[in-house]
Amino acid sequence: QELLRAVRNSLLVATGVVPLTLVLGVPAAYALDRLKVPGKRGLEQLFTLPLMVPGLLTGLSILLILKRLDIGLSLWAVVL
Numbered sequence: 001q002e003l004l005r006a007v008r009n010s011l012l013v014a015t016g017v018v019p020l021t022l023v024l025g026v027p028a029a030y031a032l033d034r035l036k037v038p039g040k041r042g043l044e045q046l047f048t049l050p051l052m053v054p055g056l057l058t059g060l061s062i063l064l065i066l067k068r069l070d071i072g073l074s075l076w077a078v079v080l
Contacts, residue, residue, distance in 0.1 A: 028047070032040055066077050 031037060032044060032047075037043065063073075066073070071077055
């Protein structure tokens with residue numbers, strides 16, 4: 001029951017977010033690609049930040065787990 005409710009909520013959020021993303025994202029991407037926009041690099045980095053945050057949080061979480069398990073930082077820790 002809870003799983004179905006979670007799936008329904010995800011679908012509702014996606015139904016609202018996808019059109020909004022298209023309406024805002026496509027013109028922004030076009031403007032950044034075709035026009036000379038002041039602060040273009042900063043805007044591009046700001047727009048790509050949501051893509052980088054999950055990887056950063058995962059890396060930080062793994063680092064904290066390694067520290068708690070008293071595993072030193074090394075290439076073997078990277079392999080783990």
